[in-house]
Amino acid sequence: MECIKVKDLLKRYGNTVVLNGISFEVKCGEKWALLGPNGAGKSTTLKILAGLIKPDKGEVSIKGHDPTSLDAKRLIGYLPEDADPFPALTVEDNLKFMMVLRGIKNEDRAEKLLELLELDKYRKYKAVELSRGNKQKLAIAMAVLHSPEILLLDEPLNYLDIPSQDLVIELFRSFRDSTFVVSTHIMSVADKLTHKVMVISNGSIKWMGTFEELKSMGESVEKVIAKLIKGA
Numbered sequence: 001m002e003c004i005k006v007k008d009l010l011k012r013y014g015n016t017v018v019l020n021g022i023s024f025e026v027k028c029g030e031k032w033a034l035l036g037p038n039g040a041g042k043s044t045t046l047k048i049l050a051g052l053i054k055p056d057k058g059e060v061s062i063k064g065h066d067p068t069s070l071d072a073k074r075l076i077g078y079l080p081e082d083a084d085p086f087p088a089l090t091v092e093d094n095l096k097f098m099m100v101l102r103g104i105k106n107e108d109r110a111e112k113l114l115e116l117l118e119l120d121k122y123r124k125y126k127a128v129e130l131s132r133g134n135k136q137k138l139a140i141a142m143a144v145l146h147s148p149e150i151l152l153l154d155e156p157l158n159y160l161d162i163p164s165q166d167l168v169i170e171l172f173r174s175f176r177d178s179t180f181v182v183s184t185h186i187m188s189v190a191d192k193l194t195h196k197v198m199v200i201s202n203g204s205i206k207w208m209g210t211f212e213e214l215k216s217m218g219e220s221v222e223k224v225i226a227k228l229i230k231g232a
């Protein structure tokens, strides 16, 4: 069954076309990387899937729901690029606020995430007082608090040191049955979190396939991706 269906997406900012007829389908449980250079249209695609912005043309379905609907929002956990939790709230109050928004009654989940991401000692810190990496970890905890079926992650490992990356990767890997779309321009990040790759450049999908296919294309994966981006 498809969890995400996207057909002929067109998005303009002013006169600039930033998504030019993108179509793809993601089956439930699949984990896809959206790989492409700066400005390719990755974040814009994720924002449309998360229902934050609307395309100018095209269709998007999240398990049959419009992405702006409450039904879709219940299914989705979205981590924006440069996520910024509420600065004046403490770490634990940010999580409590999300619990209220999401209608989560049991506090165990928030406690477990604080422990798992080693944020426990910062629970009384206001988000504004956190380091950039710890802010990212808090934003990740907030995005996954409701154990979403569909995770839309924009550059999830940004700002994280290697031990923190390992904690976050372990957390995401615990979402075995969830559907992932992960935007990144770093191949190694894609490789750690996903199994399939969409290469996007200039608002168009240039290639879709598995890591195995990419790796069997002869040259180093980075070189193959660079060629796919150029459309060579």
Ligand SMILES: Nc1ncnc2c1ncn2[C@@H]1O[C@H](COP(=O)(O)OP(=O)(O)OP(=O)(O)O)[C@@H](O)[C@H]1O
Pocket: 013, 018, 036, 037, 038, 039, 040, 041, 042, 043, 044, 045, 081, 185
């Ligand atoms: N709010 C906006 N107003 C105008 N142009 C925008 C806006 N948001 C994005 N763009 C433009 O849309 C294009 C695609 O941007 P997008 O952020 O989707 O790219 P990206 O692939 O996520 O890039 P990056 O890897 O740098 O984050 C870029 O040319 C960007 O300048």
